[in-house]
Amino acid sequence: MKAEIFAIGTELLMGELSDTNAAWIASRLPALGIELQWVSIIGDSLEQLTDAFTLGLQRSGLIVTTGGLGPTQDDLTREGIANALQETPVVQDEVVRELERYFQQRGQEMPSRNIKQAHLIPSAQFLPNPNGTAPGWWVERDHRFIVSMPGPPVEMHYIWEHQVEPRLRQLVENEVTVTRNVKTMGLSEAAVDEVMDEFFGHDNPYLGIYSKADGIHLRIIARARDVTAARQLMAPVEEAITVRLAPYIWGYDNETPEQAVGQLLQERGLTLATMESCTGGFLANSITEAPAQASYYKGGIVVNGSEMLLAQGVAAATLEQHGVVSQATATAMARAVRQSLHADVGIGLSGVLGPAELEGKPMGLAYVAIATATEVVERELRVPPRRITIKRRVSNTALIELRKLLAAQPAL
Amino acid sequence: MKAEIFAIGTELLMGELSDTNAAWIASRLPALGIELQWVSIIGDSLEQLTDAFTLGLQRSGLIVTTGGLGPTQDDLTREGIANALQETPVVQDEVVRELERYFQQRGQEMPSRNIKQAHLIPSAQFLPNPNGTAPGWWVERDHRFIVSMPGPPVEMHYIWEHQVEPRLRQLVENEVTVTRNVKTMGLSEAAVDEVMDEFFGHDNPYLGIYSKADGIHLRIIARARDVTAARQLMAPVEEAITVRLAPYIWGYDNETPEQAVGQLLQERGLTLATMESCTGGFLANSITEAPAQASYYKGGIVVNGSEMLLAQGVAAATLEQHGVVSQATATAMARAVRQSLHADVGIGLSGVLGPAELEGKPMGLAYVAIATATEVVERELRVPPRRITIKRRVSNTALIELRKLLAAQPAL
Numbered sequence: 001m002k003a004e005i006f007a008i009g010t011e012l013l014m015g016e017l018s019d020t021n022a023a024w025i026a027s028r029l030p031a032l033g034i035e036l037q038w039v040s041i042i043g044d045s046l047e048q049l050t051d052a053f054t055l056g057l058q059r060s061g062l063i064v065t066t067g068g069l070g071p072t073q074d075d076l077t078r079e080g081i082a083n084a085l086q087e088t089p090v091v092q093d094e095v096v097r098e099l100e101r102y103f104q105q106r107g108q109e110m111p112s113r114n115i116k117q118a119h120l121i122p123s124a125q126f127l128p129n130p131n132g133t134a135p136g137w138w139v140e141r142d143h144r145f146i147v148s149m150p151g152p153p154v155e156m157h158y159i160w161e162h163q164v165e166p167r168l169r170q171l172v173e174n175e176v177t178v179t180r181n182v183k184t185m186g187l188s189e190a191a192v193d194e195v196m197d198e199f200f201g202h203d204n205p206y207l208g209i210y211s212k213a214d215g216i217h218l219r220i221i222a223r224a225r226d227v228t229a230a231r232q233l234m235a236p237v238e239e240a241i242t243v244r245l246a247p248y249i250w251g252y253d254n255e256t257p258e259q260a261v262g263q264l265l266q267e268r269g270l271t272l273a274t275m276e277s278c279t280g281g282f283l284a285n286s287i288t289e290a291p292a293q294a295s296y297y298k299g300g301i302v303v304n305g306s307e308m309l310l311a312q313g314v315a316a317a318t319l320e321q322h323g324v325v326s327q328a329t330a331t332a333m334a335r336a337v338r339q340s341l342h343a344d345v346g347i348g349l350s351g352v353l354g355p356a357e358l359e360g361k362p363m364g365l366a367y368v369a370i371a372t373a374t375e376v377v378e379r380e381l382r383v384p385p386r387r388i389t390i391k392r393r394v395s396n397t398a399l400i401e402l403r404k405l406l407a408a409q410p411a412l
Numbered sequence: 413m414k415a416e417i418f419a420i421g422t423e424l425l426m427g428e429l430s431d432t433n434a435a436w437i438a439s440r441l442p443a444l445g446i447e448l449q450w451v452s453i454i455g456d457s458l459e460q461l462t463d464a465f466t467l468g469l470q471r472s473g474l475i476v477t478t479g480g481l482g483p484t485q486d487d488l489t490r491e492g493i494a495n496a497l498q499e500t501p502v503v504q505d506e507v508v509r510e511l512e513r514y515f516q517q518r519g520q521e522m523p524s525r526n527i528k529q530a531h532l533i534p535s536a537q538f539l540p541n542p543n544g545t546a547p548g549w550w551v552e553r554d555h556r557f558i559v560s561m562p563g564p565p566v567e568m569h570y571i572w573e574h575q576v577e578p579r580l581r582q583l584v585e586n587e588v589t590v591t592r593n594v595k596t597m598g599l600s601e602a603a604v605d606e607v608m609d610e611f612f613g614h615d616n617p618y619l620g621i622y623s624k625a626d627g628i629h630l631r632i633i634a635r636a637r638d639v640t641a642a643r644q645l646m647a648p649v650e651e652a653i654t655v656r657l658a659p660y661i662w663g664y665d666n667e668t669p670e671q672a673v674g675q676l677l678q679e680r681g682l683t684l685a686t687m688e689s690c691t692g693g694f695l696a697n698s699i700t701e702a703p704a705q706a707s708y709y710k711g712g713i714v715v716n717g718s719e720m721l722l723a724q725g726v727a728a729a730t731l732e733q734h735g736v737v738s739q740a741t742a743t744a745m746a747r748a749v750r751q752s753l754h755a756d757v758g759i760g761l762s763g764v765l766g767p768a769e770l771e772g773k774p775m776g777l778a779y780v781a782i783a784t785a786t787e788v789v790e791r792e793l794r795v796p797p798r799r800i801t802i803k804r805r806v807s808n809t810a811l812i813e814l815r816k817l818l819a820a821q822p823a824l
Contacts, residue, residue: 011620011622012451013438013448013449013450013451014438014442014448014591014631014633022453026425026426030426036425036426037425037455037460038425038452038453038454038460039424039425039451039452039453040450040451040452040453041434041450041451041452042450043449048449048450051471055467059463179426201485208423210423219423219426221426274714280696280697280699280700280701280705281693281694281695281696281697281698281699281700281712281714282693282697282700283693284692284693284696284697284714285692285693285694285696285697285803286693287692287693288692288693288694288714288765288803289692289799289800291766291767291799292767293692293716294716294717297716298716298717298720299713299714299715299716299717299720300693300713300714301711301712301713301714302686302693302696302700302711302712302713302714303711304700304705304706304709304710304711305706305710305711307754308710308711308753311752311753340723341720341723342719353700353706354703355703355704384566387701387703388701391697391700
């Protein structure tokens with residue numbers, strides 16, 4: 001089944017496009033065998049909404065919408081659907097009573113404008129919304145479907161999971177789509193492209209290549225009548241990736257560098273400490289994204305300037321001889337923090353975050369060091385001179401290098 | 413002029429909608445007097461692209477597209493435009509030579525498929541792209557316009573700023589839209605709503621209210637024939653906000669908490685140090701987002717567990733008597749880091765980041781402390797138990813409280 005998504009709301013068009021609902025829904029469609037064809041962001045205009053639903057019903061079997069179900073004059077999703085289907089909304093008394101109860105429980109009287117939310121057209125059924133006043137709509141006519149849900153994610157997610165997904169699952173006896181994401185670091189996009197050359201350009205399984213802040217990702221997409229068949233279809237491609245790129249693979253699917261590292265540290269019972277300058281806390285903040293971090297992360301030091309480096313155990317001679325931005329200093333940082341926080345592994349990051357150069361060294365130059373009891377891994381990086389890029393790349397590189405080190409040395 | 417945006421690329425529809433280009437462009441249109449009506453995300457399908465351009469040219473004066481200009485068979489933006497306009501692309505020899513030079517400079521031979529990027533239709537002109545191989549297209553026919561830019565943000569931003577915006581500015585002698593964002597913290601959305609009641613529900617100037625991680629934002633939007641007139645139109649609303657909400661306002665427009673604090677610290681020549689537990693480096697990472705941070709931020713400590721708190725100067729008696737998660741500990745952290753890093757101001761954050769409770773205290777409970785030479789500001793927070801929400805809210809609250817403290821005490 002072909003589907004499209006409408007994210008509805010003028011605020012989404014006013015230079016503040018913070019819609020996250022479309023991505024959330026999009027990520028759930030492939031496993032249902034539903035093929036997303038379009039995403040549209042549409043303002044609160046009855047004319048535009050009517051046009052959009054009219055066109056959408058012509059070209060798609062399913063339209064999923066979020067937003068525009070509130071009680072105000074600006075909320076026009078219901079009206080747009082009714083117009084497109086040329087049906088007339090009628091008040092449903094039992095829903096009015098439900099709304100009245102909702103407000104009563106909160107010690108309030110129901111504003112009269114909320115009655116709008118109790119309207120229904122003949123082709124629609126309500127999708128109950130226990131987390132808010134706006135029920136969703138499930139519309140079916142001529143084997144075409146519209147699912148309308150409120151915009152607040154907490155309400156939308158609940159309705160999707162409890163009402164919409166089960167109904168769609170029954171509806172769609174279609175092929176499913178399975179995706180597999182393999183994440184590498186250490187080879188250029190062109191090099192990965194060449195290694196996997198013969199697998200590109202096919203339709204099913206499809207292989208895509210993407211350059212990301214945490215390396216080069218390969219994504220396999222396979223369609224088949226069920227998940228097992230789709231997995232079989234993609235198996236030869238995944239095996240080729242595994243065999244040809246083994247030393248560069250650090251994670252799969254939605255795995256992040258901090259999760260990949262965290263899992264290995266936890267399995268081995270090892271602890272980690274960090275000292276960072278050019279990433280300004282990005283590394284610590286990444287590591288603490290993983291819920292289990294308290295069991296292996298001892299803590300981190302965010303340093304600014306040589307005064308603090310000295311206080312944290314980096315030798316004055318190292319700074320004088322090599323400067324703050326140097327491999328020697330990064331390594332001294334890794335060793336110092338490993339020792340002072342009594343950790344098994346220390347990471348030291350030093351570089352130029354900008355906006356200006358430092359010690360005559362350019363913005364984006366950075367040094368990574370990973371210290372264990374017996375050895376040190378060192379890396380020099382040159383990252384494009386954008387603040388967020390520097391923080392992200394240097395931090396990710398450190399985590400992925402640590403992941404590789406742990407994988408290569410099972411005894412560590 | 414009415415406009416729409418197409419973000420083009422199947423990968424954007426595959427459950428990984430990471431398009432940021434549409435939002436970037438959308439935020440630049442109002443000041444040009446261009447009204448964004450639609451945003452569509454469209455896959456790499458010639459049929460869908462042809463349909464989209466055909467429809468778009470009927471309903472909009474301007475279509476801005478990103479993506480689909482690469483050299484591969486999947487890159488079909490040019491073909492979609494040519495189809496919709498029923499024009500035939502022809503190779504431009506001088507552009508082929510430019511592409512050859514581009515590859516030569518990188519010591520490579522031009523792959524033959526890149527010739528595709530040197531095609532042009534009669535209604536189109538090239539938009540040079542110094543950062544990549546894909547030139548953009550500027551298309552004009554029957555007073556309707558299509559601007560096609562490559563997808564990589566660094567290429568797109570450059571073309572927009574150097575080529576597209578100047579051309580659009582000449583083109584549009586229309587009314588302009590001016591927006592003003594006022595950011596508050598300390599009152600609930602309902603309370604702000606009530607205070608500003610009579611200004612809501614008008615069309616021009618329009619007042620919107622939004623609940624964000626850094627407080628309640630009020631956004632005024634005014635349309636007029638020029639910027640001065642639009643500013644005059646919004647002046648009474650902005651004045652009412654300023655008068656009625658003064659103690660709660662901490663920033664304007666795109667200002668972030670870290671910028672608001674950073675500016676005041678810099679003006680006063682004051683320095684800052686931080687010690688955080690439940691935010692896991694988020695606070696340090698936020699502070700170091702501001703490019704000038706090196707001049708006032710001494711550094712930060714990210715602590716995990718009481719061992720490190722003791723080592724960083726928090727008294728054992730404080731931890732024993734009050735626990736790690738307590739106002740007393742947060743205050744001791746602020747004081748200790750202020751002293752050890754020789755800063756004028758110290759921030760201490762302690763709380764429960766989760767996933768489980770700590771010392772019998774619930775996930776999301778947090779304590780903020782700001783210590784100066786003479787005083788301490790203390791705050792208890794209860795944040796919804798989501799990891800990223802806890803990090804963001806607690807960190808933002810600390811920065812905004814510090815901003816208020818600095819604003820209230822000009823002598824500090």
